[in-house]
Amino acid sequence: MTIGLNEFLVVSGILFTIGFVGILVRRNTLIIFMCLEMMLNGVNLALISFSRYNGSMDGNLLVFFIITVAAAEVAVGLAIIVALFRKRQTVYVQELNALKN
């Protein structure tokens, strides 16, 4: 069998879903953060597949943006998690419910 657009999209969808489910069910902020990255990469994969399929560079361009933004986001996000840990001594979301009150 040839590996075509569909297979790439399925893998991209699986990656996205795993990431989303991970965000829903996991309690650890770091894991949630990694799941978020996985969702981004799922989207990246889909973009590149479409780019290849259509023979245009538009998708690749967008992917570079996403990677750049994700890198910046990781830097900020991890810093927040570290700061949070220093303050609350925990990274578990069920204990980080200060929004409620």
Place this chain on the structure above:
Amino acid sequence: MDVALIYKLFFLLPLVTAGIIACFLRKKHTLAAVFSVVSATVFSGLGLYLIFASERTAWSVSWLSLGGSECRSFDLHFGVLFNDLSALMLLVLIIVGLLVQVFSLGYMKDDPSKARFFAGLSIFMFSMLGIVLADNLVMIFIFWELVGFSSYVLINHYFDKPKAVAASKKAFIVNRVGDFGFLLGIVFVYWQFGTFNLVELEAKAALSPGLLSTGMGLLLFCGVLGKSAQMPLHVWLPDAMEGPTPISALIHAATMVAAGIYFTARVYFLMTDEVLNVVMWIGTITALYAAIVAFGQNDIKKVLAFSTLSQLGYMVAALGLGQYARSTGHGVEAGLATGAAVAMFHLTTHAFFKALLFLNSGSIIHACHHEQDIYKMGGLSGKMKLTFVTFTVGVLAIGGFPFLSGFFSKDSILHLAHMAPQHGGSSVPYYILLGTAGLTGLYMGRLYVVTFFGKARSDNADHAKESGPAMVIPLLILAVLSVIGGYTSIFGHGFDAVFHSIHVAEGSFKTLMIITGSLFSVGGILLAWIIWNPKKDTDALESSVPVLFKALSKQLYFDAVYDWYVIKIQDRVSLILSFLDQLFISGLMVRGTAGLVGVFGIISRSMHTGNLGGYAYWFAIGVLVLGAIAFGTFKF
């Protein structure tokens, strides 16, 4: 100086005085009193300048404007309409006002809250000035309420006395009843004429008399019923005597209660003949009723209060009787309509002699250590000679003794009543008013004889001595005015529009008036001497016909009937209304709306868990729903 500036100063002076006393001088009683009197003197000086030296004028500024330029806008003005009529009322206000302030210096000397009293007096002067000068109905209404407020504050001066508190509340509430009709009347006028301004109203009413109606006049007259204490809203005035005596003289005899008469004179062109007919009967009956009830009162101030009611009845009757003078057409072009002019004439002379009588009673009460029962006085003629003389002048003036002030004004009212049958009116008011004049002489004679003659009936009266100069000098000035106040020429030509409309009797009717006047005033005193012999300690009527005396002392049970009505009917209706209000308005609508929002609040609050996973779930559901809508799963 600019006229507008003078008026602004004139308006602000008493208000600022009251404000300064209320803010800075509350504990400095003597200073507050002196400050108030000095301010009143300056105020009177300005007033006299306006009355005698400046031109009659109208001046107004826009105060509040609602609605844009395209639609019919609604403008409220703050303005002054100063004509001969308001000049006369202003003259009465400043003369009596200043004399009462000076008198109060003596009368209230030992009062622990003198500052409050004088601040109240200044507020009253301000409010009354507003009614006198106002050039539109809304402004009159505002100041009308303000005099009601100052009257409330001043009746309530001795607020540790439950009776004074009750009286002040009664005065305020009874006035509210009248003012409700008054407000409706003002709205009615605006609806018909589209303006509040008195000058424009007069022009429009003359142009299209079809716009006038009986309902409008009667509604406007409701305010007069309350403020001038006419039947059936007269019940507050006798109770208002709980206030300090200078207040009774100024507010509840000379000026505020006369504001209703003044107002009716001011809007006389809005009164149709049907309205004036009602007005005439109300005035006549009030005059008679109050004169009868005065016989059952032993409190010196209550007797004077009923005599005020009776004289106010005369003025109102004069306003009503003006319909007959109007139909013949004389006097209208010259200025004020005859009926209004005659009423204003009696208002002026009454202000002088009634303020005199009240201040005299204040002098007596002060000398007798706040004893007000005339059967605990007696024998004061020898102890208080000046008060005795001035009181005698007052009694003769109110009784209509020939050529004193009361004679002329009462004469012109009786003349109007006498003329009524010639113009298709009833002759009954004439006989009632004439009889009331006789009763006036008699009850004033009773008061006079019992208070001043015989021997002292209590220790307080035994130790009475003449009051100080601050109290006696106002009495002397008022006594002089009560004697000469009936000669209109002494006022100069400033009030011609009012005084030229008055027709005095001539020929045989004048002779009749002179005879009845002397008979009623002097004969009243002599007859009173025979009936209520000053040697006796009890009232002759009380000992001979106790049932009648009791009925009179209860004011013919008006208060009892009103109490019964309020408790048995009004309270029950209001209970039902209150229940309906609690159930529907408050329960269903006000609390119901709040409750509905509250339920939504509880639901959305339960979603707010603070759990990140929870939010992610909600987010996912939201995305699914949006997706479903985007794909057309739901049809809207």
